Amino acid sequence: MFAGQKLPNVTFRTRVRDDSIEGPNPFRWQDMTTADYFEGKRVVLFSLPGAFTPTCSTYQLPGFENGFGDFAAEGIDAIYCMSVNDSFVMNKWAEAQGIKNVGVIPDGSGEFTRKVGMLVDKDNLGFGMRSWRYAAVIDNGVVEAFFEEPGRDDNHPEDPYGESAPENVLSYLKNKVDTVAA
Template sequence: MSFLEAFGQRNLEDTQADSKTNPEPERSNADDDEEKVPFVTFRTRVRDETVEGPNPYRWENKTTEDYFSGRRTILFSLPGAFTPTCSTYQLPDFDKLYEEFEKHGIESVYCLSVNDAFVMNAWGKASGLKKVELIPDGSGEFTRKMGMLVAKDNQGFGLRSWRYAAVINDCFIEQWFVEEGLSDNCETDPYAVSSPQNILETLKSLKTESTP
């Protein structure tokens, strides 16, 4: 087995390998149409003024349940911190529209990337975030278990997340927003379906449909 296979590289040409490296998200026993987000422990860095020195941060483990249990949230994932589309449009636009999402029953908005906690913290600070919380999936475990881990060796990135978003209610996925063309070493970087504007319009339409 190669290093990439052992690490969990997505191989869309090999169905058997694909099912192992990007397994289907867990499903609820009560409803086969509901997908449960995988249980993963994330290694985060949180500010702690009791820590001496110029870098007052400490490690803190947070699990999938810490983020998603008991609330309705939006998770969006992208190829990498500090990359152009992510930094110029997707992340800041989600932050700007946060209060609009709240009006439609969203309690938290999370941005996840296959980057370590140091990179994600630096990106959040540089972006001047006010509402969106960042989740570091440094090893790609969550992304792989969500079926969204892809190779981006053509850009020198290694393994990263495909661009997608999901509405998650108490750890169960209500709706997916996955950009088209999910594949390894994709030459393009689609950005439309997972935009905050599209998700907000979808939430509005669902609310309208449910209103008598």
Template structure:
């Protein structure tokens, strides 16, 4: 996706904790839209192939969590991780990683990812349709900066990771801030 493009409007089906719900699973469905997540604020969005996968669980998501405060210093108000996984999987993954700062967005049907042009087949890994790895700084629903891994393709033999790493993005944001300083 190019910079200065508006994110596609979709509705995400999420599960949120609600103590008024009886039983051992106190969650309820809540629809959230693109505007709910990305409107009226400057945020970091990153997307990855899947919850509980090695690179995503060992490096990418944990490093965004660790560097969250550094993103705030660059004017980022929230950090969102999106994956083509359902709300149950995303909630379990967040709990397993003990996330406190990064928020997870379930794109269970892949609608947002498809409309972003980032939906790829990963049948070679037994995944089906998933997101290509990318990140974006989004300001009021519009892409301000775009970081996409090379080689976007179906059934890619490799899993490139570097361009969309939090370390790379922070370095780019710091350079941009210095370049735009008076």
């Protein structure tokens, strides 16, 4: 993915709460498209190797969640977390993390991740195909800025984290606003 790139059209299979459904699992399937998430707004998208994994659960997701107000102050309408996990896993992870401000996008088949060139093999960890860690500022479906962790490669022995950290993305937004204002 790179600045200026338009996001690919993908349909994501999500599960949403539906109070008209009784029982222990009151959710229904709802297809959401790239346009549903990104059209007509300025958002931060970050993607990571997997829900419930250490760096993702300890730093990246909580950092974006807790910093939501700072991002909104810099003109961000929404923050989305994507992973090559299904909707059941993404919803349970968001629930377990107490997430209120960050939306989760399940890329269960890895279609979006593959189309933006970020799908990597993580068989060395028993994960299979997953997303390389990255973040992006997206304005009306077009990548404004892109933050990729170094070393993208299949079966990378490490999980680098820093470029896609919320603090780094927020720094870009603050510097961009300061540059525009000057």
